[in-house]
Amino acid sequence: MGRKIGVEDYFVSTREILLYYADTDMMGVIYHANYLKFFELGRTGFIEDLGYKYVDMEESGYYAPVYDVQVTYKKPLRYGDQAFVKTWVELNDGIKTIYGYSVINGNEEVCAEGKTTHIIVKKDNFRPTAFKRAFPEWYRKYEEVKKK
Incomplete structure (x- = not known):
């Protein structure tokens, strides 16, 4: 699923998005808030493509x-369209991680970016902690594959 693209020097993960009729609004297009779910699909796929699991973070x-x-x-997506989300790491500074996304249709037209x-926060008190301290190997992997 995930792959290096072109001559770019960063890793991009691609996941297909299944569009359901229930995802549309009164105008017949995919409701805007659903794109946040598409981003989550992409982010989860990106993490999995690199050999990690978000659930492991929670269990830790x-x-x-x-x-x-x-x-x-x-550009609007509609029920029946083919769609994909492409995901990569824009920034990984050890404290915060910024993921980038592009939602494209079957014609490879960008519909949303x-x-x-x-x-990273501790589950018990929601206090922030450094990604590179809590998950040093994961952090280093992001450094290897992030957008330069």
């Missing part, structure tokens, strides 16, 4: 909540 006593989200809608910023 940590969460990685969304701190910030940004989405720009460029966005970013989510995540921090």
